[in-house]
Amino acid sequence: MRIVVNGAEKEIPRSLTIAELLEYFQVEMPNYVSVVLNGEFVRREEFNNVKVSEGDEIEWMYFMGGGGYAFA
Secondary structure, eight states: OEEEETTEEEEOSSOOBHHHHHHHTTOSSGGGOEEEETTEEEOGGGTTTOBOOTTOEEEEEEEETTTEEEEO
16 A cells, blocks of 8 residues: 655555554654644544555654654
């Protein structure tokens, strides 16, 4: 299945939840990452329920002091 992660096309074996996706891509400090799925923020308590689908666009980022953010 193809998805777009932080602007880059990626291949994943099947539909994964957001939590599984963070683990699959070995995202550092997953407890501090914010996730945007198709332009909408995903609430942290939904990470185990929301699944990605073919063609979805996912951004994960870390918010930093001073109002800035950094992409993971």
